[in-house]
Amino acid sequence: MKMYFKNLIFALAGALAMTACSNEMEEQLAEGSGNSGQEVKFTVGIENLSRTAVTDGEEVLKTTFVNEDAIGIFAYREGETEPAYTNVKYTYNASKSEWNSDKAITSDGTKLSYYAYYPYVDDVTDPSQLNITVSTDQASGFSKDDVLTAQNTTAEAGAENVTLSFSHAFAMVQVGIKSGLTDDTEATVTLESILPTAVVNAKAGTVGTASGEKTSIQMQKTNADKWEYRAIVPAQDIASGSKLLTIVAEGKTYAVTYSSAEGKAVSYEAGKALQITVNSLVALPKGNEVTIGGSIMDWDASTSDPGEGDVTEVPTESLDLSALEELDMETLVTKKGWTNEAEKVTGKDNLWFKRETTNGLVTYAKTEENEISMCSTGASRAYWASNSIGYHSGLMFDNTQKYNLTFEAKSKEISGGSVGVGISNSTDTSLFCISTGDVTISPKTLTDSYQSISIIFDFAKKGDSASSNTLTTSPTTSDDVKDGINIVFYNNNSSGAENTIYVKNIKLEVVK
Structure with a gap:
């Protein structure tokens, strides 16, 4: 399936207007099926479909099947419980704008009721029992997850032209990250x-x-x-307090949660497209960072009550510096010492630096x-705060966890x-303690062959001073990790x- 539209706007609580459309498709059925009578031609309409491609220049939403799309059709004679035609597959030939089948549903003068679904599945024997699990990776598209069903129980006996009007079985979720x-x-x-599975009844x-x-469902960027971003999921309610989204942008991970004072859930409803707008990627204590609401017209013209959500940056669990990609000796930032504010290394940027x-x-x-070489003249011993080389990470870390540094x-x-x-805190004023005690700096005697070294730092504890190896420890707070850390070697x-x-x-x- 393919969809085209223009002027898509994510408003804070508004709706995205869409125009329904339908396609007239004549079924060109294969000869020699063994059935007598006139072959039935189908007029197929697809209500309110939002499918795949996004292209500028189209005033309205136009839905078309693409080459090799396939639907399944069941036909029942009046008064019978077993189908006269079971899961007849029709495949679309885009070059000829026609549908072909190995079977031919024919009109023999009897009344038939028709039930159809998309996408076609080989082993379906009962149209009322379509057990569907949506893909967890819809980043490249969700066409095969957008289940459609259609019913026609009013076709006259012997009808040679039958209309099938498809509708959505599942819900669409659309997420917009505010511009800028x-x-x-x-x-x-x-x-x-997300609960990913549901039984679809194409008869009812x-x-x-x-x-x-x-x-988790990876969403498609439109x-x-x-x-x-969009994804298709079975209809369901997401309870207040639940995690709604994970956003990864510019190397940072954000968790989007929804909470309602009244305990109201976020509803993903069948045949409706719910809009979620992310208004900020700055972690704030509460509210108004996410707006939820506005069912998209023509999926459903009604609107939902807007809600609020929180966006919080997720603490990083790992940092891989093995490639030393950002280390450039010609542009290495130099800090003269550590004791004054101007010489501290802080902020959200990532950079290598040296203290000299x-x-x-x-x-x-x-x-x-990809080795760091540190050559000492032997004049005096270096320390972390003097004559050291380090990496400042602007990511947020977890002050309740222990982190294992390996090299x-x-x-x-x-x-x-x-x-x-x-490892110093984000304000570059204290060192985190190693988990074995108060010794914050741990020299390791080396040989002329590489050895693996592992040191566990407890980010819940820091020294009350950064000028001594053995310290009285103090508990950390989120302020100690919110703007990153410094890892230093000397x-x-x-x-x-x-x-x-x-x-x-x-x-x-992070130590699990």
Whole structure:
């Protein structure tokens, strides 16, 4: 199926006007079916369909079948419970604008009732028992999930022209991210808390209660230049307090939840398209960041009561720095020390930096093997706050979790070679504690061969000072992680001789 339209607008609580359409299709049925009588021709209408492609230049919504689309038709003689024609498949030939079948439904003078559905499934024997599970990945399109049914029980006996008017069995959800919130053309939206399965009754034109395990549905982006997304799901209610959406944009993940003071659910209704508008990607304490409401016209002309939702940034669970993609020695940010506000490394940007309180004490390089090289002259020992190299991540982390920092390291000289590591909070004022105690910086003695190192940092605890290794710990708050962290490495050279430390394959992951 294909759909064209123009001037799609996501309003805060408004409706998107659509125009219903229908296609006249003559069935060209195969000869030699073994049935006598005149072949029946079908006029097929599709009510209020919103399907796939989005193209500028079309005033109205125009729905067409595409090549190789197939529908299934059942026909019953009056008074009989078994079908005279079972699951007859008609496949569309777009080049000839005709439908072909291996069978021919013919008019032999008796009265027939017709029941049809889309998309065609081979093994259907009962049109009242279509067990459908929607795809969890609709990012490339949802045509095969948009189940349609049609019934005609009023065709006259011997009718040679029969009308089938299809309607939606499931619900459409449309999500719009307000213009200007992100420039990420690869941003994704996922529907959450969805029951994916329902039994469709094509004879009655009804759908059973949604069932199955709750799952996530990746939505289709309708246009490369717009942040508008769609998915098809069985009709169901999403309870107040549930997670509605997950949005990933510009490397950050946002959870969209819905809550109602009255406990009202969000309803995805069969034959209706519900609009959800995301008004902000800035985490706020409450409300008005998501607007829910406005059934889309011609799916259903009525409107829903608008609701409110919250958008919160989801703490990151992992950080992979093994490629060192953002590390450029020519543009490496240099901070002279740590003790004054201007020299702290904070904010939402991601960047590599070095702290250089003694010029030339440690020199840094990035090797072709994606290693960080730290060469110390041996004049004095370096620390995290002086003569160190680090990465500032502007992502938000979870201050209730422990994170495992893993990396590989070696020393060019065996004697006296060791590496120090620390992770500071988002205000760059304290270090998180390692889980074994109050020691916030943990030097590791190295050899001339790479060894794997793993250190668990407890983001729930920080030192009350950043100038000592052994500290009195204090609890952290969300402010300590909301604007990122700093991971720092330093050459802990205590031998007094020149020494080079190499570090690679740096990763930080939450401890499950």
